[in-house]
Amino acid sequence: xxxxxxxxxxxxxxxxxxxxxxxxxxxxxxxxxxxxxxxxxxxxxxxxxxxxxxxxxxxxxxxxxxxxxxxxxxxxxxxxxxxxxxxxxxxxxxxxxxxxxxxxxxxxxxxxxxxxxxxxxxxxxxxxxxxxxxxxxxxxxxxxxxxxxxxxxxxxxxxxxxxxxxxxxxxxxxxxxxxxxxxxxxxxxxxxxxxxxxxxxxxxxxxxxxxxxxxxxxxxxxxxxxxxxxxxxxxxxxxxxxxxxxxx
Numbered sequence: 001x002x003x004x005x006x007x008x009x010x011x012x013x014x015x016x017x018x019x020x021x022x023x024x025x026x027x028x029x030x031x032x033x034x035x036x037x038x039x040x041x042x043x044x045x046x047x048x049x050x051x052x053x054x055x056x057x058x059x060x061x062x063x064x065x066x067x068x069x070x071x072x073x074x075x076x077x078x079x080x081x082x083x084x085x086x087x088x089x090x091x092x093x094x095x096x097x098x099x100x101x102x103x104x105x106x107x108x109x110x111x112x113x114x115x116x117x118x119x120x121x122x123x124x125x126x127x128x129x130x131x132x133x134x135x136x137x138x139x140x141x142x143x144x145x146x147x148x149x150x151x152x153x154x155x156x157x158x159x160x161x162x163x164x165x166x167x168x169x170x171x172x173x174x175x176x177x178x179x180x181x182x183x184x185x186x187x188x189x190x191x192x193x194x195x196x197x198x199x200x201x202x203x204x205x206x207x208x209x210x211x212x213x214x215x216x217x218x219x220x221x222x223x224x225x226x227x228x229x230x231x232x233x234x235x236x237x238x239x240x241x242x243x244x245x246x247x248x
């Protein structure tokens with residue numbers, strides 16, 4: 001067994017995520033973000049829980065001023081290296097997302113890749129309050145999730161497996177309550193037999209619960225899509241894009 005803090009698999013995690021979220025989907029999301037929110041060169045966008053910067057870097061290449069924030073230093077260091085090398089209008093910060101504060105005001109905040117569902121209901125409320133305080137009046141928040149109740153209740157599987165290159169991924173999930181969540185134990189197995197176990201939690205919110213949390217911090221849900229800007233969400237579709245606007 002490999003120690004998680006000194007992972008044999010560190011170099012594979014981006015490949016795993018790109019298998020879950022292919023570049024084609026990211027490109028469509030970036031095009032949607034740019035056009036739907038009428039971004040212009042110099043528009044100020046916050047990408048919170050930015051991961052390895054798949055949206056932040058692409059938007060910065062379009063001249064958008066990006067602030068990218070994540071709790072993992074490896075991601076942030078990678079983004080900083082790309083931004084410096086390509087001279088992009090992109091700043092990246094490593095921070096505890098649940099306590100992240102900024103004095104800047106943004107035209108748009110994005111939280112993609114199911115990132116918001118990693119947090120407890122209490123922390124999620126704090127994060128949304130912080131996001132709202134950093135948005136200009138009338139500006140928008142875009143949340144991408146595949147852990148809405150309207151998605152997972154229809155699609156939940158307690159066991160699954162897949163392959164990414166030479167890696168095998170085995171997942172054993174439990175649907176639990178109080179609070180509603182899915183706890184997943186994943187085993188990653190390399191071709192030479194090395195293994196690593198990771199445990200993750202996705203907290204599950206209904207659209208109604210999301211609307212209430214957003215309303216409590218001065219944000220109003222405007223639309224929910226399953227395909228960005230093209231198809232409105234219906235029950236059981238694999239992902240959702242929630243668009244909220246700051247009203248107070």
